[in-house]
Amino acid sequence: MIFQFNPQFQNRQETILNCIENFESEGEIVYGGNRNTIKTFSINNDLVINVKAFKIPKFFNQFIYRYIRKSKAQRSFENANYLIEKGFHTPQPIAFIENSNLFGLQKSYYISEQLQMDLMFRELTTNNYYPDFDEIVRQFARFSFLLHEKGIEFIDNTSGNTLIKKENGQYNFYLVDLNRMNFHEKMSFELRMKNLSKLTSNDKIIKIVSEEYSVLIGKKFEEVYSVLKNKAEDFQYRFHKRRDLKRKIFFWRKK
Known part of the structure; x- marks a missing residue:
């Protein structure tokens, strides 16, 4: 051992x-x-x-x-x-x-x-009316920008791997499932958007994240939104395609 x-x-x-x-x-x-x-x-x-x-x-x-x-x-x-x-x-x-x-x-x-969280980011992807929805997503966008500025690429950046807890009047984001991470001197815009695209295809979230992130990175909202939206849709398409293929290949496994 x-x-x-x-x-x-x-x-x-x-x-x-x-x-x-x-x-x-x-x-x-x-x-x-x-x-x-x-x-x-x-x-x-x-x-x-x-x-x-x-x-x-x-x-x-x-x-x-x-x-x-x-x-x-x-x-x-x-x-x-x-x-x-x-x-x-x-x-x-x-x-x-x-x-x-x-x-x-x-x-x-x-x-x-063990963390006593208030919610998982996944809950926001299925409930656009969650209390303080807009502010949580905006704070998450700022958190993500800081993460990218430090060159941290959280590879498994899916909606189930960010836990949220309100502390001292602000929302803190706790990352879990950390065995796959890359560390860079500098992250390109394309890599940043690819990293964010794994979270959700929820258009309301994508728009809010794009609004906040565009200001921080110094790009137009339309550019950030267009790239992030396309990458999110592409990720979801490939994800479901892989899942459907596995179900066909391993059809005997229990669901």
Whole structure:
């Protein structure tokens, strides 16, 4: 077993390692999918942790993640710490843990503090009348611009991976699912719009984001909106096309 803990949680190490040892039989399931499982555990009644268990990689990738490339758990932990260092929000990273054998990586876990959010960005994509909708989206656009200015490309920038919490009168945006991120000296306009296009095809959101982002980047609203709208529609088309193809190929799997 290989693990690394955030120093401020070092005194919880034994208890948290015990949670991992009993992961299959204990904890409360938050998400259980084909690829990953997420559970929460209560630690001494004063801390709730979120444990993301990554599935065992395919045989070749076991070797890659053990000897050549960092695991998804380690990358999640390091990227979370990098975001916080740069002044952005993500649930407090606690640790990553890896179990390996001679052939390669087996199970791996990323542990963070459970966040009591107010809403997920996804809720805004399906409800244009959510309270304070306009202001939340505008603040999100400003947050995204700052993220891009720091050269941070959050690859899995989908509507389910941004949690929102109102704190001290403003909306803070917490990024999750952090194992895939790129870091650039400078992000081009095209790359910025491609990154934002994964969020939604909701036209009202796209218009508000374009209004705010165009002012910050110094471009005309029409240009930002046109590029973002086209990229969002293209992303949604390709996403649904891939999903439909998988359903046809793996038709025997349970839905």
